[in-house]
Amino acid sequence: MHAVIPFLLRHGYWVLFANVFVEQLGLPVPAVPVLLAMGALAGLGDFSFLPALVLAISASLASDLIWFRLGRVRGHSILNLLCRVSLEPDSCVSNTKGLFSRFGAFALLFAKFVPGLNAAAAPLAGLTRMRAWKFVSADASGAAAWSATYLAAGFVFRNQLERAAQQAGRLGSWLLLALAAGLAAYIALKYYQRRRFIRDLRVARVTPEELWAMLESGADVAVVDLRRGLELEPDAVKLPGAIWIDMGEIETRHAEIPRDKEVILYCS
Structure with a gap:
């Protein structure tokens, strides 16, 4: 924080806009310290709170619109790419799609507070063909809540942040x-x-080719399709004879899985 505040004093609003924009694009440049510092400086009278909030919302929305368009054009490949570079890629795709399946556009209102969903919400909205006006309104509202939370925290705790910055400078x-x-x-x-x-x-x-060979040979196996609802729409390939169970329902529907057969789980 002690290095962020002097830099903000020199460059101000432009730093805030650029920092939020590149962070929302997915680059590892955290925006929260800058938002906190900008809120603290607004509380100390060096900058104005409202212009800082408008710039943060605009930067976030601008980068999200890029991902929204990529999601609409490129589909699941963009979402998989984002989650592949995540520190927890194994749960990124399933968690993101699960939340979006449950809440739809409302997920955008809190997406920026949820790790994983923050990066994937915009392309997923494009992938699901959400209307542009609905995306912009929901995403802008979510960006406003996210930006205002950290700016306000910096504004309210400006004295504590200033002391913390001084202590960090001594260390x-x-x-x-x-x-x-x-x-x-x-x-x-x-x-x-x-x-x-x-x-x-x-x-x-088990590879798809091995599974196909097993089915062709008449092997007594049960295939359980664990893909979530979003992954099965609108043109996803359905597995003939498979039992479809949403991964989020596995605890309540596990009795449907045969116990007397070899079970093969299919997920994306």
């Missing part, structure tokens, strides 16, 4: 080293979990 490089070490440890843990998950999948994985 200097030791604080940066501790933060870098913590971040590196977190990324290493997630990478290890990801590799272990992939290794487990490779042991039990």
